[in-house]
Amino acid sequence: MYVAPKKPLALLIGVTGDLGFAAGCLLQSLRRHSPHLEADVVMYTDGALPPVDAALLEGMGARLTPFTPPQADLPAEAVRQFSLLCLACFEGFLLLDRYKTVIRLDADVAVQDDISALANYGPLSMALEDPYFTDTGRSLPASVNVLKPLPGLDGEAPNLNSGVLVLQDSLPEPAKLRDLCLRRLKNDASYLRYPDQAVLNMLAQQLRRNDPPLFSLLPYERFNAHPRNPAAQTAAVVHAFGAYKLWDDGLTRCSFPEWHRDYCRWLSLGGSPWRGEVGNGEYLEGGAFFMLNRLYGNVQTAQELLDRMRDDLVREKKLRRNLEKTIAAGGGPVGKDPQ
Numbered sequence: 001m002y003v004a005p006k007k008p009l010a011l012l013i014g015v016t017g018d019l020g021f022a023a024g025c026l027l028q029s030l031r032r033h034s035p036h037l038e039a040d041v042v043m044y045t046d047g048a049l050p051p052v053d054a055a056l057l058e059g060m061g062a063r064l065t066p067f068t069p070p071q072a073d074l075p076a077e078a079v080r081q082f083s084l085l086c087l088a089c090f091e092g093f094l095l096l097d098r099y100k101t102v103i104r105l106d107a108d109v110a111v112q113d114d115i116s117a118l119a120n121y122g123p124l125s126m127a128l129e130d131p132y133f134t135d136t137g138r139s140l141p142a143s144v145n146v147l148k149p150l151p152g153l154d155g156e157a158p159n160l161n162s163g164v165l166v167l168q169d170s171l172p173e174p175a176k177l178r179d180l181c182l183r184r185l186k187n188d189a190s191y192l193r194y195p196d197q198a199v200l201n202m203l204a205q206q207l208r209r210n211d212p213p214l215f216s217l218l219p220y221e222r223f224n225a226h227p228r229n230p231a232a233q234t235a236a237v238v239h240a241f242g243a244y245k246l247w248d249d250g251l252t253r254c255s256f257p258e259w260h261r262d263y264c265r266w267l268s269l270g271g272s273p274w275r276g277e278v279g280n281g282e283y284l285e286g287g288a289f290f291m292l293n294r295l296y297g298n299v300q301t302a303q304e305l306l307d308r309m310r311d312d313l314v315r316e317k318k319l320r321r322n323l324e325k326t327i328a329a330g331g332g333p334v335g336k337d338p339q
Contacts, residue, residue: 007100007169009039009119012092014067014085015107017048020057022107022247024271025262027060029111033236037116039103042095044088053272067091070182072189075147086196087185089165093178096169104165105237108245110259113236118223122168124207126160126200127220132229133242142205145198147191152184152202160204162197163239164224171214177203227252250280260284 011030015023023043030037043057044067054064069084092102101119105111118125131139143155171177181199185192192198207214218224225235232238244252246259253260267273278284283294 007098009037009101009103010092010095010099011039011041012044012089012095012102012104013041013062013107014044014088015049016046016083016085017050017053018272018275019107020049020053021263021266021271021274023057023062024053024060024266024269025246025259026105026107026109026111027057027062028262028265029258030115031060033111034114034116037114037119040099042091044085044091046083046085050272052270056266056269056271070185072186072195074189074192074195078193078195082194082196086162089162089196089200090178090181090185092165092167093171093174093181096167096171096174100169102167104162104167106163106239106241108240109163110238110240110246110256111236112234112238112256112258115223115236117236118164118166118218121166121216121218123171123214123216124168124204125166125216125218126162126204127164127218127224129159129161130220130224130226130229130239133226142198142201145192145194145201146188147193150188150191150198150202152206153198154205157201157205160197160201161220161224161239161241162194162200163241164218164237165200166218227255232256244279247274248276248278250278250283254283 013023013026027041041060041062042065043062044065045054047066049057049064058064067085067088069087070090072087074084089104092104095102101122103115103118129139131137134140139158141155142153142157142159143149144159146153146155149155167174181203184199184202185195188198189195204215221229221231222235223237224239225232225237226242227238227240227244229235238256240246240252246253246256247263253263286293
């Protein structure tokens with residue numbers, strides 16, 4: 001009896017030339033925490049990786065694939081902020097010809113535990129945007145992805161975050177779904193603030209309306225936790241979406257020392273570093289204990305300032321009372337010029 005060969009699993013990652021270190025950290029943590037995950041790493045690049053970084057990533061098992069972005073008149077701000085590598089997620093639908101499961105991970109994630117369970121979700125799965133990302137503690141609506149209301153997108157629905165995406169070959173005609181996504185991308189390009197996320201939200205909403213079993217939610221506390229979420233300390237996947245990344249903010253990196261260790265290992269292998277600015281870089285000098293010690297010092301200094309201000313206020317009140325007594329003793333009205 002013929003038994004069809006088992007279709008393998010693919011991890012899809014997109015990386016620009018200046019973020020090779022992020023991909024290196026991601027691959028190190030994946031191999032450490034999911035050693036039994038038999039997955040091919042398909043890494044789309046812009047062709048600008050330094051040769052040493054490309055060699056290191058290939059040595060870690062990545063298959064580097066040049067990516068040609070689809071033609072779309074996207075807002076300049078979206079291109080500057082996210083790069084066109086974000087659109088490589090749509091290649092995942094084509095990979096389903098060769099793979100049973102495709103797991104797309106953003107480069108700005110930290111893997112802290114086994115992610116093998118992601119292969120049990122689908123046929124298309126994304127997580128709700130972590131509500132801890134906002135100051136209000138409420139998830140943003142899907143309208144955050146666009147510059148104006150668009151047909152096909154329920155802007156009031158909770159936003160789905162595209163940082164972790166699971167696709168299964170049980171999706172009907174995945175190549176046609178990709179074509180649908182690219183048509184929406186091209187037709188609505190100038191109104192898309194977050195291009196890949198906007199289109200994937202439209203697709204997920206369509207699947208939920210027309211064939212609900214085709215979409216399932218990933219638990220964001222486990223597989224797409226924002227660093228502000230207390231659950232991020234033990235989440236399998238932490239996603240630093242937003243302004244502060246693991247590499248450009250010392251406080252964020254200090255909060256996730258495992259990523260920092262992988263970054264140091266990457267540098268020790270000769271990989272290229274992050275060449276941009278690092279905010280709060282002083283907190284990296286001594287790790288979490290240094291951060292707490294510095295915080296204690298700041299609190300102590302503030303307390304000393306408050307004590308001095310309190311003493312000054314007591315003296316000022318005493319002087320005012322003495323002045324009022326002197327004026328009253330002279331027969332003049334307090335607070336008024338004498339006539």
